[in-house]
Amino acid sequence: MCGIAGFIDLSRSSDAKRLERIARKMGDAQNMRGPDGSGQWTDPDWGVSLDHRRLAIIDLTKEGVQPMHSRSGRFVTVYNGEIYNYRDLRAELEQDEGFPGWRGHSDTEVMLEAMEQWGFENALNSFSGMFAIAVWDRQEHCLLLARDRMGEKPLYYSRQGDNFMFGSELKSLMGYKKYFKRAVDRDALAAYLRYCYVPAPRTIFKNTFCLMPGTWTCLYPDGKLMEPRPYWSLLDCAREARNKIFTAPDEAIIETLEDLLLKVIEREMISDVPLGAFLSGGVDSSLIVALMQQCALAPVKTFTIGFDDEAYNEAENAKAVASYIGTEHTELYVTPKDALNIIPQIPQIWDQPFSDSSQIPTHLVSRMTREHVTVALSGDGGDELFAGYNRHARGCSLWNNLKNIPAPLRKILSGWMSAIPPHSWDKVFKMYGPLLPSSLQMRLPGQKIHKLAAVMGAASAEEYYRDLTSIWLNPDQVTRKAHEFQGPFQNTNRQPSQEDLTGWMQFMDTANYLPDDILTKVDRAAMAVSLETRAPFLDHEIVEFSQRLPMHLRITGGQGKHALRRILYKYVPQEMIERPKMGFGVPIDSWLRGPLREWAEELLHPERLDSEGYFNTGQVRLAWNEHLAGIKDNQYKIWSILMFQSWCEHWEI
Structure with a gap:
């Protein structure tokens, strides 16, 4: 596991020292991804600089150090991840006539040899693992980028004028204000408010993208970037x-x-x-x-943390x-103070707004x-x-029942369900829960009932499921000068058929x-x-x-x-x-009314919201006041705004 970064001066006007300095600074920004070593490689003739931060896992010797060259010297790579089947691939590659032998026993060397023998895309198809790969082809003078099939490892890239840059995290790009413009994409902000993350391939910044899982791309010598191409497709x-x-x-x-x-x-x-x-x-x-x-x-060594609050423990x-x-088990009970101390670090750790x-x-x-x-x-x-989420097991049958209820009656039911505060629903379920069938027993029932009330107006199965997985149902009304871009639910070309609704739900989640x-x-x-x-x-x-x-x-x-x-x-x-499914969370709802209230009030102050101009102040303050009064559980809505606000403050956006 490592951190990778790179900078390409397409004008080819930078000398080696400048290129190395830029790459090193990009790597420094994400040094915790690889504290065991660092390395840079430059080619000033083509304006290329690569940086690698190493977390040594396989082959701890110098033979596992990156940037690493292939046997012929054609390919130079910085790579983040693990190729789990590298031993099998190693044995297969050794069958090549005239193979001279290995320098070490790292998966990186095997990866490069696979590219030498089989070509880049064929090699990708042979890998079982998680990875973000950057390879400079010294023969074709092009940059190859690839990401693992399921998206375990991240890879971001941006073209800013004559400069192309990439990195494991956005912070590696953000370090150079001279080359990277921190211009917030307001349409991406609207999408973030819906999902609590910015859906790939977009990011929170204009002209900056996340490479999609299972795809690769190529930056050609003339500066043109190939449209990312799948080598494997979940669809x-x-x-x-x-x-x-x-x-x-x-x-x-x-x-x-x-x-x-x-x-x-x-x-x-x-x-x-x-x-x-x-x-x-x-x-x-x-x-x-x-x-x-x-x-x-x-x-096996196993690890878990606990909380005194039974609802989250x-x-x-x-x-x-x-x-x-029979594992060697370690557990740590953390206090609210331990958890609260993490909050100031969140914008640095998640370097674009993220509010799960x-x-x-x-x-x-x-x-x-x-x-x-x-x-x-x-x-x-x-x-x-x-199919482990409650929405998979119950969502289909719930929708089949809802769609048969006339829309006016659904509206009345929704209003009645949301009129009762979440804590009152919790009390009812606590009192009568033991009498209910197991299918109706749930954790945090008030929160779930309010969620159901919010989606009862859906006109289709697609809209119902989108709303069920949304934080703000109306992000365009909450943000200013923004229009939510066409996300995963609108792009039918990236979806299977809805004939099997549960299977469709699983696919959309995956x-x-x-x-x-x-x-x-x-x-x-x-x-x-x-x-x-x-x-x-x-x-x-x-x-x-x-x-x-x-x-x-x-x-x-x-x-x-x-x-x-x-x-x-x-x-x-x-x-x-066997017990009701429990999410891995913390009591943000009560913290916002207690120890986090002063911090939140500062970030949500009407004058601040008005001056910054990202949000509709009235909508945000209404949600905040409803939450403080206990009328509604708006913790996720408020948390999404707070995470954006604190991110802006930390990165001076």
């Missing part, structure tokens, strides 16, 4: 799978999935440094840890699972984990690929929410403390397998991840896992 995978749904007996399908998971986990445990895993006690992380223990020769569940599996509040506990557990290991496996991707929210959150939270994270569920073989699962192995009896549960219950008693 094609989903469409092809519709005609290849597994028809074998359930036991055979589940056994095959278990074997595949074991194979993937075993190779993702390869590391020359200490390795462990995040453990929440839920299905996904518990399954990853249980299978890791099957592959390990010693107890999973530590006891994780501890029970760890004890049963689970960023706070994710960073805390990463920081604690890094004190013991350098690599941690996670269960990320399990919910999206195997293609958008997963890389732009979940993986962005984990990457920044972990890399800020120099911790590498790996997500076995996101291996492309598992992704492709998941697309072919029959629906009853995804959802059974209103409960998702049926196939994963069947495997997990071979290793952990079912009663340890």
